[in-house]
Amino acid sequence: LYYLGYASLKQNQPDNAATHFKKLTTVHPQHELAADATLQQGKILVDKQQFPQAVVPLQKFLQAHATHAKADQAAFQLGISHARQEDWAKAAPTFQKVYQNHPQSNLRDRALYEWAWCEKGLERNTQAAAHYTTFLKQFPQSPLVQDVAFELSELEFQEGKYDQSILRLAVILPKIQKPDLKERVLYRLGWNYYNKENLVEAAKN
Numbered sequence: 001l002y003y004l005g006y007a008s009l010k011q012n013q014p015d016n017a018a019t020h021f022k023k024l025t026t027v028h029p030q031h032e033l034a035a036d037a038t039l040q041q042g043k044i045l046v047d048k049q050q051f052p053q054a055v056v057p058l059q060k061f062l063q064a065h066a067t068h069a070k071a072d073q074a075a076f077q078l079g080i081s082h083a084r085q086e087d088w089a090k091a092a093p094t095f096q097k098v099y100q101n102h103p104q105s106n107l108r109d110r111a112l113y114e115w116a117w118c119e120k121g122l123e124r125n126t127q128a129a130a131h132y133t134t135f136l137k138q139f140p141q142s143p144l145v146q147d148v149a150f151e152l153s154e155l156e157f158q159e160g161k162y163d164q165s166i167l168r169l170a171v172i173l174p175k176i177q178k179p180d181l182k183e184r185v186l187y188r189l190g191w192n193y194y195n196k197e198n199l200v201e202a203a204k205n
Contacts, residue, residue, distance in 0.1 A: 002033040005040060014044045035065045039074050042081075051081040072098050072105035076114075083114055088121035109139040113148060120155075129155045146172050150185055162192045 005020035021037040021044075028034060038061045045054035058078040065071060075098045082091035095118060098111035105111075116131035132152040139145065149172045156165040169189050176182045190205035 002031075002037055005037065009040075009044075014047065018044045035061060035068055036070065038064075039070055039077075042074065042077055046077050046080055049084070051084045054078075054081040072102040072107055075102075076107045076111055079111065079114060083118060083121075086121060088118040092118035092122065109135065109142040109144060112139070113144050116148075116151070125155050125158070146176055146178075146181060150181060150188070153185075153188060157188060157192060157195075160195075162196050166192045 002021070002024055005017045005024070008014070008017035008020060018041055021040045024031060024037045025034045025041070031037075038057050042054045042056075042058035042061065045051075045057070055078065058074050058081060061068070061074045062071060062078065065074075068074070075094055079091045079094035079098065082088075082094060092115055095111040095115035098105060099108050099115060102108065112131055112135050116128045116135070119125070119128035119131060129152060132148050132155070135142070135148045136145065136152070142148075149168055153165040153168040156162075156168065166189060169185050169192070173182070173185050173189075176185060186205045190202050193199070193202035193205065
């Protein structure tokens with residue numbers, strides 16, 4: 001059943017995969033692969049954006065297998081399930097656990113990024129800015145680094161720290177490949193200069 005589930009995933013048949021994984025956990029709950037089958041059910045539901053339903057198997061996994069090798073994956077997916085429902089209060093500590101309790105996880109940068117978003121959702125921008133700053137120091141090679149720098153510059157703009165925001169944006173601008181991000185950077189640069197009453201520079205952006 002487990003391998004039928006994975007075969008279905010490879011064939012892009014998530015519903016069939018979920019059926020196989022659920023059957024395994026129901027018929028053979030003590031099987032050595034039942035834990036991972038539970039995790040896969042949750043991940044499939046997250047991929048389908050069925051976030052309230054995804055919470056159930058993911059919480060079940062973590063409650064029964066807190067020290068499992070894939071506990072970081074389960075916690076991250078649970079955090080996503082809460083965050084995409086804008087339940088920031090539940091999502092934030094979940095991402096915090098991934099970042100702090102799983103030092104070898106390759107999800108730590110994404111967890112810290114999502115944690116910062118949760119803090120913004122909770123209107124705790126000071127904490128969000130601290131997470132972004134930590135991210136830039138710890139994960140300079142992460143594919144999210146430009147997004148993080150931009151979002152930190154947004155918080156600086158909101159606080160009236162226009163010079164800091166301008167400097168941060170000027171550093172990342174030449175490196176940006178994504179057109180939508182480049183457009184947002186130029187827009188924010190323009191408003192930074194405008195608020196500094198530097199209309200000549202503002203007009204360039």
